[in-house]
Amino acid sequence: MDLVSPSAARPRTVRSFHESFYAVVRRIPRGRVATYGDVAIIAGYPRHARHVGVALRNLRENAAVPWHRVVNARGEISLRSRSDSHELQRILLEAEGVEFSLEGRIDLRRYGWRPPEYRRPTMRPPW
DNA sequence: GCAATGACGCTCT
């Protein structure tokens, strides 16, 4: 069966679960990045950062999902345990103009992306 | 059912 434990409070399948993450990742613009944690939150599954990684790991090679635009909360490319696609990830990002520090970090304040509806509501002073 | 396993993250020192 394709069912997943109900602990996440919403009836779903593994497929749709992962799809909700892919939908967010597809919205990350070229040359920008988002964190695993934020992708999880935006997808509606807070605290599921690890599972964003699982979803991306399960992507087919030709999938139309810009998986390389997802990095960890420190702005680093997370290492894989099985493959070495993290090397490709850096190449793809640099090809989009994303800069890395000498320590291999990306400045999230500069390249980090969040959807408009996620941004803090800019409160206009009432006077 | 239970322990181990992650492309994670936050706090504290």
Added chain:
DNA sequence: CAGAGCGCCATTG
């Protein structure tokens, strides 16, 4: 800033 420690939670064996 670097580490350690702990929290997190679906999946896997």
